[in-house]
Amino acid sequence: MKLTKKRNGPNTIDTLRREMDHFFDDLVPFSWSREQNEKALGTWAPSADITENEKRYEIMMDIPGMDKNDIKVNIQDDRVTITGERKTEEKEENDDFIRQERYYGSFFRSFKLPEKVKDDDIKATFKDGVLKVVIPKAEVIKPKSIKVS
Template sequence: MKLTKTRNGPNTIDTLRREMDHFFDDLVPFSWNREQSGRSLGTWTPNADITENEERYQVMMDMPGMDKNDIKVSYHDGRVSITGERKSEEKDEKDDFIRQERYYGSFYRSFMLPEKVKEDDIKASFEDGVLKVMIPKAEVVKPKSIEVS
């Protein structure tokens, strides 16, 4: 009969990942804290998906409860920046929170793009609490072959 050693608790990879998260959280005092979903700072940061194909980059961010007038998208030197603020709702003074998981306040997200883009053709739309930013890629200048005579 073969005996195997079992562990109660996280494996080595999980421990390493947690330690690396703590290391980077200590380096940047206002960074996203994965274990507490950013709540240790009383702030929130919307999640983002970034995709790419041959023609464009696309950034999609979930921002439930926000108004499109409270969101700003900018592009400068190869970096797309998205800022905004989710405003708190009016609270009835008679009601006490039993649990509060929704966070309010301002946020800032910035993404560096690896290639040139058509700055004037960047489009952003906001629908059903989702921001979609379409960033078309610039035409790549291909090297011209010169025939030697």
């Protein structure tokens, strides 16, 4: 009878691969996405900064080289979804790429909101390649204490 060693959890190679993926994602301004219905690795997703204070959430995304008409911001079921497409530039047929690092194509980012927001007051602005989405929080109804007599 042959005995084999049973492993619980991921093996060393899988762990190393994930760590390397995280390392390289931190080095580039846009992270590669392996999600979104198993699309190819060629999709890109701009990084986002999300801040919160007592009145609102703010999402800031650097999306240089895009037109504001190519960006869509939607809210549904306590989820903000930002999609867009960066189109490739037309090059002369004689030009060959030596290296191409800029990303083109569609992107998709979705964020779940932890509490209710004022859907009608959400504002999105795009200036100098930066998308800013301001999401006001809804007023929280505080529980009322009733004195028992």
